[in-house]
Amino acid sequence: MKLVKTVRLRSVNLTKKKYEEIAHVINCFKESVNFLINKCIENPIFKNPSNKGNGAYDYSSYPKIRKNFYFEWKSRFPDLHTHYCHSSARITKDILKSWNSWCFKEKNRLPNPKYKKNSMKVEGCLCYLKENYVILVIEPRSKLYIPYEPNEYFKRVKTNKYGEITLKMNTNRKVDIFIPFITAFEEKQPESILGIDTNERSIDMLFLANDRTEFMSIDVSGLSTTHYTYSLKRKQIAKKITNGKKYQPKTKRNLLNKYGKREKNKCKDLLHKLTNQILDVVEKNKSIVILEDLTDIRNSVSRKKNSKRMRRRLNRWNFRQFQTYLEYKTNRTGFLVSYQNPSYTSRRCMKCEKTTESKSHKFVCKYCGFRVNRHFQATFNIVNRFIEHQDVASSDSAERYRMKMMAGELRKFKESVIGDASQYDRINGINPLLSP
Ligand SMILES: [Zn+2]
Structure with a gap:
């Protein structure tokens, strides 16, 4: 398993000559990417034969871009090392691919994309680390030594393996250097499953092992309260400042920045505490963690049927940040x-597998009348979905056996919850999951 941590370093003050040389290369790189974009865009060789997916063109292969235009590229940029062509082709591919999917989404042909950044990401043979220098190869056999100042973070995460380095122009004759360090971790066999459902005021988890199932809930209302308090504060500042003329826009910006930073730090702190708490469970029980794929949540949250206030509330909670932290820590x-x-x-x-809209935290099925805590049901369904999607023909027999045991345990648990529910009317509060 691989983990990538990107470190940002700053070069020391460079000589004017060196600085200009780097600026020149980055400019050439920019030109080279734009040159390739113009060559490729709507070029018949990228026509999609199947005409499926994102429209009529397919730009997903960077070797194809490189192969087709290499000679033209070489005559245009004779001084650059050949590998700059590969690196530009790769960036070109990324830009065209996302442009293509945007056109497809908007159902309209958008204006041609352009690479405007003052930075470049190049292959390992063009830019690499050596002692206290970053070495940049411009032409074959000509190297540029860029000295940098190592910081604490760099010293901590530095490994011998790293991905492609990005160089970015900074003012004052300095260059920013981004190095993605790769750390390898030994992957362990999980012995249990922890399904996690994120909600606005709680994080709910269903723990499943061979022989037991447990529902847990962590209160995270502190997070939304923090966001709410700071949003009020920001509103107040904005109001005060528009009323009093003596305040300058700069003061407003500074004040808002200050509170924004505080809010961010406070939430970061809360998220770290929260993820550490969950990590304890993961480590102790050797669990694989199941999270919701939230890539589309912002889109679904902004769907028209949600009110503006609801949208704002949902968008404020940093679901994604929580997942990133947890994933990193779990992988570690x-x-x-x-x-x-x-x-x-x-x-x-859970009982009849039909869907019913539910607004409160209580779920009542309109088809079979089954009642249950909605958050619990969500965690159950997440874990269940994971088990259903497991490869039944896994080559590892021990893993296959464990999965089978866990699936059995989950079924038993489900039956007991449903069984309790059937007696719900007679014995009230028999199961805490049923009477929220
Ligand atoms: Zn039902």
């Missing part, structure tokens, strides 16, 4: 994180 201990599609997880009835 050697366990994996798996993402599952979260659609309908809280709405699908």
Whole structure:
């Protein structure tokens, strides 16, 4: 398993000559990417034969870009090392691919993309680390030594393996250097499953092992309260400043920045505490963590049927940040994180598997009348979905056996919850999951 941590370093003050030389290369790189973009865009050789997916063109292969235009590129940029062509082709591919999918999404042809950044990401043979220098190869056999100042973070995460380095122009004759360091971790066999459902005021988890199932809930209302308090504060500042003329826009910006930073730090701190708490469970029980795939949540949150206030509330909670922290920490201990599609997880009835809309934290199925805590049901469905999508023909027999045991345990647990529910009317509060 690999983990990537990107370190940002700053070069020391460079001589004017060196600085200009780097600026020149970055400019050439920019030109070279734009040159390739213009060559490729709507070029018949990229026509999509199947005409499926994102429209009529397919730009997903960077060797194809490189091969087709290499000679033209070489005559245009004769001084640059050949590998600059490869690196530009790779960037070109990324830009065209996302442009293509944007055109497809908007159902319209957008204006041609352009590479405007004052930075470049180049292959390992063009830019690498050596002692206290970053070495940049411009032409074959001509190297540029860029001295840098190592910081604490760099010293901590530095490894011998790293990905492609990015160089970015900074003012004052300095260059920013971004190095993605790669650390390898030994992957461990999980012995249990921890399904996590993120909600606005709580994080709910279902723990499943061979022989037991447990539902846990952590209160995270502190996070939304913090966001709410700071949003009020920001509103107050904005109001005060527009009323009093003596305040300058600069003061407003500074004040808002100050509170914004405080809010960010406070939430970061809360998220670290929260993820550490969950990590304890993961480490102790050797769990694989199941999270909801939230890539589309912002889109679904902004759907028209949600009110403006609701949208703002949902967008403020840093679901994604929470997941990033948790994933990083889990991987560091050697366990994996798996993402599952979260659609309908809280709405699908555990008993009859039909979907019912539910507004409160109580779920009542309109088809079979089954009642349950909605958050619990969501975690159940997430874990269940993970188990259903497991490879039944896994080559590892021990893993196959463990999965089978866990699937059995989950079924037993489900039956007991449903069984309790059937007696719900007679014995009230028999199961805490049923009477929220
Ligand atoms: Zn039902």
